[in-house]
Amino acid sequence: MTSNAARDADVVVVGAGAVGLAIAAQLARTHSVVVLERHESYARETTSHNSGVIHAGIYYRTGSLKHRLCIEGNPMLYEWCEAHGVGHRRVGKLIVALDGDESGALDAVLAQAQANEVVGIHPITLEAARDLEPHVPATAALYSPNTGIVDQVGYARSLESAAREAGALFAYHHEVTGVARDLDGFVIEARDADGHATTLRTSALVNSAGHGAPAIATALGYPLDGGEGVPMLRQHVNRGAYFDVVGARFARAVSHLVYPLPRPQLEGLGVHLTLDLDGALRLGPDTAWWGDDAALDYRSDATRQAEFLAAGRRLLPELEAEDLAPGQVGYRPKLSGPGEPEADFLLWHDRGYVHLGGIESPGLTASLPLARQVAALL
Numbered sequence: 163m164t165s166n167a168a169r170d171a172d173v174v175v176v177g178a179g180a181v182g183l184a185i186a187a188q189l190a191r192t193h194s195v196v197v198l199e200r201h202e203s204y205a206r207e208t209t210s211h212n213s214g215v216i217h218a219g220i221y222y223r224t225g226s227l228k229h230r231l232c233i234e235g236n237p238m239l240y241e242w243c244e245a246h247g248v249g250h251r252r253v254g255k256l257i258v259a260l261d262g263d264e265s266g267a268l269d270a271v272l273a274q275a276q277a278n279e280v281v282g283i284h285p286i287t288l289e290a291a292r293d294l295e296p297h298v299p300a301t302a303a304l305y306s307p308n309t310g311i312v313d314q315v316g317y318a319r320s321l322e323s324a325a326r327e328a329g330a331l332f333a334y335h336h337e338v339t340g341v342a343r344d345l346d347g348f349v350i351e352a353r354d355a356d357g358h359a360t361t362l363r364t365s366a367l368v369n370s371a372g373h374g375a376p377a378i379a380t381a382l383g384y385p386l387d388g389g390e391g392v393p394m395l396r397q398h399v400n401r402g403a404y405f406d407v408v409g410a411r412f413a414r415a416v417s418h419l420v421y422p423l424p425r426p427q428l429e430g431l432g433v434h435l436t437l438d439l440d441g442a443l444r445l446g447p448d449t450a451w452w453g454d455d456a457a458l459d460y461r462s463d464a465t466r467q468a469e470f471l472a473a474g475r476r477l478l479p480e481l482e483a484e485d486l487a488p489g490q491v492g493y494r495p496k497l498s499g500p501g502e503p504e505a506d507f508l509l510w511h512d513r514g515y516v517h518l519g520g521i522e523s524p525g526l527t528a529s530l531p532l533a534r535q536v537a538a539l540l
């Protein structure tokens with residue numbers, strides 16, 4: 163990457179989610195960086211609509227980016243949170259078999275976790291599982307001590323501060339509407355909240371726009387379905403809804419993350435129990451395909467309450483309909499479509515352009531090592 167005085171920045175980063183912010187914080191140490199974000203502030207899309215789990219790297223295909231960056235990102239995220247005063251807790255996670263038939267599947271998860279060199283995961287006895295979570299009818303369980311939770315928005319705030327301190331400039335309310343290559347870099351068109359157009363010139367462009375990433379690649383002339391050295395860039399959208407467990411009898415009833423065994427016929431990890439830093443309990447996320455080009459609708463609704471109650475009762479048999487209230491909704495940007503095998507993260511570099519595609523879970527956990535990889539590419 164060359165620095166050029168006629169340019170507004172060495173690097174323009176599109177998107178102020180956890181990934182774009184981590185990249186900006188990393189690159190601003192050595193380059194002039196401008197971050198363009200269409201919303202009024204950081205973390206308004208996927209980064210603030212997720213489970214906030216610091217994953218340990220259990221399920222991913224061994225050797226994939228999801229696996230390697232999650233394993234690397236887990237201790238890095240804990241260290242970052244400690245150094246920057248970001249709320250987090252190493253609460254630990256239980257993966258539970260709920261009847262005798264599931265114990266073989268639990269062994270398969272353990273084998274995958276061991277192949278992935280997940281630190282500390284181990285089987286525990288039925289008695290130990292019941293001690294840890296008396297309300298959950300586990301028949302066998304795995305315990306992952308290094309899975310935890312983080313205040314996602316606090317984490318994003320800390321990354322934004324670190325990027326600003328290193329000299330990055332932030333242009334909120336600036337939506338990238340067009341991009342073209344010029345002789346030795348890129349010309350970017352952005353529109354502000356009043357509809358005014360701005361043009362920026364940069365040597366390098368990092369597309370960490372989450373759900374907006376394919377549109378920017380299209381503007382640059384890349385075919386979304388790939389070809390001639392271009393990977394598949396098209397993303398599909400998968401909605402994940404949650405229900406809050408509001409019943410007073412469940413206040414502080416669960417103190418670990420509790421996951422059923424993943425069911426291959428379902429995308430995602432199956433509806434599970436997560437906690438936030440206040441100890442509030444919620445069920446989710448579920449999975450449902452959403453129109454690729456449909457506007458994202460973050461409003462919650464009760465349409466799937468019966469399914470959540472059924473899934474929730476497997477983990478907490480005493481749960482009643484009135485214990486549940488519709489919670490947040492998030493949208494996964496996925497490179498794999500319905501029925502297709504799970505795709506890996508895409509990190510693709512072409513002559514100063516870096517494309518981050520399909521940054522679904524564990525993207526929050528992996529954000530710091532992803533940023534390092536982007537810096538290495540440039």
Ligand SMILES: Cc1cc2nc3c(=O)[nH]c(=O)nc-3n(C[C@H](O)[C@H](O)[C@H](O)COP(=O)(O)OP(=O)(O)OC[C@H]3O[C@@H](n4cnc5c(N)ncnc54)[C@H](O)[C@@H]3O)c2cc1C
Nearest residue numbers: 177179181200208209212213215338372374402525526527
């Ligand atoms: C339901 C759900 C649960 C999850 N749970 C976890 C979890 O527990 N742990 C974990 O590690 N990960 C989890 N994830 C994944 C994690 O949330 C994401 O990987 C991560 O937040 C992605 O961050 P990002 O910066 O890539 O995307 P985003 O946060 O979506 O940021 C992209 C930004 O780009 C901006 N943008 C888009 N287009 C443009 C444009 N044209 N011009 C300007 N700005 C633009 C958007 O406004 C947005 O702010 C979950 C995801 C979902 C959906």
